[in-house]
Amino acid sequence: MIYIIDHNDSFTHNVVHQFSRFGKVECDNFNDINETKLKKSKVLVLSPGPGAPKDYPLISRIYKKYKGEKKIIGICLGFQQILYCEKGKIIEQNKIYHGFQSKIKVTNKSLLFKKGQKFTVGRYHSLKLKEPFFAKNFEITMRCAISNVAMALENNNEKIYGFQFHPESFLTENGNLLIKKILSA
Amino acid sequence: MTKNNYLKEIAKSQKPFIIYKSNKGFDLYTDFSKKIILSNKNIKNFINNSTKKKTKNKETDLYIGFFGYEILNNLIDVKIKKQKGLKFPKGIFYKPETKKKLSNKLNYKSSENLKSKSTFNVNLNKASYKNIFNKFKKKIKSGETYQIKICTKYRNNSKIDALDFFCRLTKSNMAPEAFMINDKNYSIISCSPENLITKNRNFISTKPIAGTLKKSKKLNKSKALSFFKKNIKETKEHNMIVDMERSDLSKICEAGSVRIIKKKIVEEYKDLYHYVSLIAGKLRKNTSSLEIIKAMMPGGSVIGCPKISTLNLLNNQERENRNIYTGSFGYLKFNGDMRFNIIIRSILNYQNQSEISVASGVVIDSNASHEFNENYIKAKALIDLYR
Numbered sequence: 001m002i003y004i005i006d007h008n009d010s011f012t013h014n015v016v017h018q019f020s021r022f023g024k025v026e027c028d029n030f031n032d033i034n035e036t037k038l039k040k041s042k043v044l045v046l047s048p049g050p051g052a053p054k055d056y057p058l059i060s061r062i063y064k065k066y067k068g069e070k071k072i073i074g075i076c077l078g079f080q081q082i083l084y085c086e087k088g089k090i091i092e093q094n095k096i097y098h099g100f101q102s103k104i105k106v107t108n109k110s111l112l113f114k115k116g117q118k119f120t121v122g123r124y125h126s127l128k129l130k131e132p133f134f135a136k137n138f139e140i141t142m143r144c145a146i147s148n149v150a151m152a153l154e155n156n157n158e159k160i161y162g163f164q165f166h167p168e169s170f171l172t173e174n175g176n177l178l179i180k181k182i183l184s185a
Numbered sequence: 186m187t188k189n190n191y192l193k194e195i196a197k198s199q200k201p202f203i204i205y206k207s208n209k210g211f212d213l214y215t216d217f218s219k220k221i222i223l224s225n226k227n228i229k230n231f232i233n234n235s236t237k238k239k240t241k242n243k244e245t246d247l248y249i250g251f252f253g254y255e256i257l258n259n260l261i262d263v264k265i266k267k268q269k270g271l272k273f274p275k276g277i278f279y280k281p282e283t284k285k286k287l288s289n290k291l292n293y294k295s296s297e298n299l300k301s302k303s304t305f306n307v308n309l310n311k312a313s314y315k316n317i318f319n320k321f322k323k324k325i326k327s328g329e330t331y332q333i334k335i336c337t338k339y340r341n342n343s344k345i346d347a348l349d350f351f352c353r354l355t356k357s358n359m360a361p362e363a364f365m366i367n368d369k370n371y372s373i374i375s376c377s378p379e380n381l382i383t384k385n386r387n388f389i390s391t392k393p394i395a396g397t398l399k400k401s402k403k404l405n406k407s408k409a410l411s412f413f414k415k416n417i418k419e420t421k422e423h424n425m426i427v428d429m430e431r432s433d434l435s436k437i438c439e440a441g442s443v444r445i446i447k448k449k450i451v452e453e454y455k456d457l458y459h460y461v462s463l464i465a466g467k468l469r470k471n472t473s474s475l476e477i478i479k480a481m482m483p484g485g486s487v488i489g490c491p492k493i494s495t496l497n498l499l500n501n502q503e504r505e506n507r508n509i510y511t512g513s514f515g516y517l518k519f520n521g522d523m524r525f526n527i528i529i530r531s532i533l534n535y536q537n538q539s540e541i542s543v544a545s546g547v548v549i550d551s552n553a554s555h556e557f558n559e560n561y562i563k564a565k566a567l568i569d570l571y572r
Contacts, residue, residue: 010491011428013435020440050329050494077328096549098331099421099428122424126328126549169428170445 003041005030007049007056007077011124014168015047015075021176022183030059038062043071043183046078048166052127053077053084060085071159073182076125079162082153086135090127093149097123101171102144104151109139111156112181118145119178122171125164156185191285192293196348201368203249203279204351205516206361210288214249214281223252223276225259229475231278232517236474240519249516250278251366251373251528254507257483263496270506273371273535278517289359295349303341305541305568308505311557317502318553325549330498332425333489334544335556336507339564343539343571347372350532350570358566359455362526364514373509375531376566378459381484381513382525384477387468389438390446391430393486395423396460399562409458410451418550423449423460429485429492430464436480438466456566474521484527487511487544509533510542532567541567 002019004027006012012027019025026037030049038044044066046059053060056077063085066072074082080090100123106113119142129150133140138160142152153162161182167175195202195215202215221231231248240246255265256275309317314337321333351365351374360376380392396419398409413419427445434443447463468477488511489495510533515525533540543563545556 008491008493009432010485010493011432013432014428017435017440017443025440050331050491052328092326092328096325098325098548099424101424122428124331124425124428126326126331166428169424170431170448171424171428 001026001037001041002043002045003027003037004045004047005033005059005062006047007059009047009049009077011166011168012047012049015045018168018176018179019045022180030056033058033062041070043073046072046074046081048076048078048124051077053081053090056081067160068158072161074162075168076164076166079153079164080127080129082160082162083129083133086138088133088135089130091130092126093128095147096126098126099124099171102146104142104165105145106142107140110141110152110154112154112185113141120171120173121151121165121167121175122169123165124169128164159185161185191287192291192348192352196293196346201279201366203281203367204287204291204365205249206363207286210286211291213285213287214245214279214283215285216282217279218282219280221248221250221278222274223256223278225256225275228256228260228276232475232478233473235278235517236519236521238519242520244284245281246519247516248278248280250276251509251512251514252276252478252482253509253512254483257512258496258500260482261479261493263493263500265500268506269504271508271533271535271538271540273506273508273533276512277368289355291352291355293348293352295346297346303343305339305341305564308338308340311554314557315553318547318556320502321498321547322549324498325547330495331490332422332546332548333495333498334487334546336499336503336510336542336544337557337560338505339541339543339568341539341571342537343534344537345372345532345534345539347374347534350374353570354567357455358530360530364526371533371535373514373531373533375514375528377514377526377529377531378454379484379486379527379529380524381527382477382481382515382523384468384521384523386522387470388465389434389468389477390463390465391434391481392461392463393426393430393484394459394461395419395426395486398458398460400456400458404458406451406453406458413449413451413460418548419460422546422548423462425490426486427462427464429490430462433480433485434464434466437468437472437477439469442467474517474523477523482513482525483511484513487527487529489546507542508540511544530563530567532570539571
């Protein structure tokens with residue numbers, strides 16, 4: 001079962017429908033997490049949402065508890081939450097992307113996607129990862145084709161993945177394929 | 186079709202009545218056998234029970250009325266602190282016993298001369314609007330909201346003949362979700378263009394508008410489309426609303442069934458072009474009317490995104506009750522079907538005061554003076570009715 005933690009976002013149910021293509025999905029609000037479902041789940045998904053990772057200490061605790069035990073996938077805020085827990089700094093960016101369609105490219109660090117491959121994706125984020133960023137087993141595997149901002153991460157050892165953009169947005173082409181690949185990784 | 190002098194009769198009879206835009210003309214509902222004033226206590230029962238009634242599918246087997254902004258917040262557990270304003274009911278629904286079809290040409294002129302000399306006052310001046318605007322821009326930078334709509338209100342003291350106003354409004358601004366309510370102690374007139382819920386059996390759709398362009402001689406439909414496409418701000422706002430409405434529908438629809446049926450098209454109205462999308466899905470089995478309303482209301486396109494944190498930001502900022510503004514008007518049929526709009530471009534007349542609320546969006550690249558003036562332009566079409 002895939003357990004999605006919703007950070008009260010207005011895009012979460014698009015994520016739910018997208019993951020439902022590939023397996024049974026349960027979704028609860030972060031204020032209302034069901035311990036049994038959380039324990040039982042094989043995959044944990046951290047949803048997009050407003051604010052910054054520091055606003056959600058409970059999610060940081062859950063991440064640290066299940067890291068290495070379950071596959072963990074973060075989207076937008078969820079992506080930043082993973083990086084934040086790995087001692088990454090999440091900062092405001094000058095140019096803000098809300099409802100923005102842009103091109104991203106796969107870096108040479110990716111094991112799942114072909115190096116240099118480009119995707120058109122939908123973005124909704126005012127914050128970004130401050131770089132350089134180093135954490136054991138973590139690689140930045142996609143970047144904005146123009147600004148080079150970090151757009152995806154892979155940790156294939158502990159099965160942790162994340163996207164700064166929104167694979168579930170109608171602005172993202174081949175979003176289902178992206179999710180399919182990381183779910184079968 | 187009912188003859189036009191019916192409007193004169195109904196005005197003379199002093200009976201409460203409601204007019205709502207239909208496909209071909211208007212529907213008039215009257216002879217109300219029940220009037221339900223909504224509160225936080227009775228709303229859930231009202232919604233659930235109204236659609237569990239046995240029905241012979243008579244045209245009047247429905248409740249028609251409105252939900253105000255506050256009660257829709259409370260319904261999804263968003264609290265609003267005590268606010269100033271008219272003590273207007275949070276929502277009212279009626280059970281009609283008569284329904285009449287009317288043509289698109291509504292003809293009625295008030296016999297009294299009720300022209301009001303009282304001027305409209307705005308509740309926020311440009312300086313305080315800018316102040317709020319900049320506050321919200323910071324919230325966008327820190328990621329608490331992606332888009333937020335600031336409401337301003339225009340008010341005057343006036344007694345109005347609502348039917349006369351509505352007839353003139355439909356001449357100048359025919360809108361697909363136009364409606365009016367005329368009751369003994371209040372009236373509402375609206376030329377809302379925006380449908381929030383159309384539900385027939387297990388099919389549900391919503392038709393958000395994000396992007397409005399005033400018609401001019403130089404413009405046609407395809408030029409309007411290329412304007413919207415080239416305008417990055419409008420495009421981003423629209424994209425955000427489309428993804429938000431997809432998500433709201435996904436809460437209550439079968440996985441994989443939510444589709445964008447019309448993607449970012451231009452619709453032409455008498456004075457305006459609107460940038461609209463149509464999104465639809467197949468409802469999950471046994472989804473209750475209450476679940477539908479909670480998933481979709483208050484309508485996202487007039488609030489901002491993400492909905493809950495944006496509502497909280499708005500509610501901490503706004504000192505005055507929005508009343509009907511950004512609530513929803515429409516009907517719940519006994520068989521569970523429903524149609525609701527978003528209440529915008531409206532006048533609420535209560536206790537001899539008229540209130541016109543308007544809002545425009547703050548995204549990261551919007552400009553405070555531009556949006557403040559935009560608000561006035563939106564209100565002006567309604568203010569002009571008083572001249």
